[in-house]
Amino acid sequence: MYDAVVSAPFGKVGIEVDAAAGVVRAICYLEDSVPARAPDSAIAERAARQIERYLADAGAPFDLPLADAGTPFQRRVWQAMCEIPLGSVMTYGALARQVGGVARAVGQACGDNPFPLVIPCHRVVGANGLGGFSHHAGGFYPSVKRWLLAHESSQLALAL
Numbered sequence: 001m002y003d004a005v006v007s008a009p010f011g012k013v014g015i016e017v018d019a020a021a022g023v024v025r026a027i028c029y030l031e032d033s034v035p036a037r038a039p040d041s042a043i044a045e046r047a048a049r050q051i052e053r054y055l056a057d058a059g060a061p062f063d064l065p066l067a068d069a070g071t072p073f074q075r076r077v078w079q080a081m082c083e084i085p086l087g088s089v090m091t092y093g094a095l096a097r098q099v100g101g102v103a104r105a106v107g108q109a110c111g112d113n114p115f116p117l118v119i120p121c122h123r124v125v126g127a128n129g130l131g132g133f134s135h136h137a138g139g140f141y142p143s144v145k146r147w148l149l150a151h152e153s154s155q156l157a158l159a160l
Contacts, residue, residue, distance in 0.1 A: 004039035077109035111135035122148040
């Protein structure tokens with residue numbers, strides 16, 4: 001169950017929080033058939049508003065308290081993803097070289113990212129194309145990745 005579900009141009013965004021701890025636990029991409037849900041706590045409201053701002057303006061910053069998650073390697077990958085500038089992309093291989101890993105492990109860490117949008121895993125692409133997204137190679141998820149890249153004005157978005 002989500003603590004809020006926000007409408008997006010590509011479908012919906014689900015938000016899970018730990019209201020008692022005041023942190024966001026997960027952000028999920030959802031198909032449009034999932035009903036919207038008003039935020040049920042102050043932290044869910046804060047997350048929903050920041051996501052809505054980002055969807056209206058790709059340059060809108062996130063300032064959300066995130067739950068502790070991931071292995072040390074995943075956290076290195078997620079931090080490196082946060083350093084990819086708006087409108088830019090990096091390949092899985094290039095990111096792997098930066099963090100001291102291999103492309104497949106970086107891809108797994110991207111897919112395991114519990115905070116997409118806040119941690120912009122959509123900015124990591126394959127050497128020869130879009131690459132996967134949220135552990136999916138086809139269907140709904142790649143269309144979300146394309147929308148996000150186009151929203152951020154990535155020049156590669158049009159070619160992928």
